[in-house]
Amino acid sequence: MGTVKRLDATDKAKELIRELADEFGDLMFYQAGGCCEGxxxxxxxxxxxxxxxxxxxxxxxxxxxxxVDRDLFEYWKNAHFTLDVLDGFGTGGFSLEMPRGKTFKVHYRIFSPEELEQLEELTYFE
Structure with a gap:
């Protein structure tokens, strides 16, 4: 139990993350379900x-x-997230990659029934 990851990233996203960490130090990601940043x-x-x-x-x-926002996660709880990066500007300017003309994006795929039985445990913010 607990062997299937819920999250991965493309090599391109990992490269940008390393660049951002070199400039800004420790990072974190948050994916909301709200209206402003989509x-x-x-x-x-x-x-x-x-x-x-x-x-x-x-x-x-x-x-x-x-x-991930608790409500958005409820919608996507049966999906694997792959973090990617694209050229261009996203919906807002608060994310650290924006001044570089980049935007993070997530690709989703639904877990198989077998994967659902082996998902890593989640952590909830308290």
Whole structure:
């Protein structure tokens, strides 16, 4: 039990994360379900954003926590997240990659029934 990861990242995303960490230090990711930033994953300096009670940590990328809004997670709880990066600007300007003309994006795929039985445990923000 607990062998299937809920989160992964493309090599391109990992490269950008390392660049951001070199400049800003420890990072964190948060994916909201709200209206302003849509559901675009946002990259912050660790501590610059505090998850809400019951938000869910689905894993880490390059050692940095990836949190998901509790309501959005309920919708996507049966899906694997792959963090990617695209050229261009996303829906807002708060994420650290924006000044570089980049935007993080998540690709989703639904877990198989076998994978669902072997998912890593979740962490909830308290």
């Amino acid at each position: 559901t675009q994953p946002m990259c912050y300096m660790k501590g610059d954003y505090i998850p809400r009670t019951a938000d869910v940590k689905i894993g880490s990328v390059c050692g940095y926590e990836f949190w």
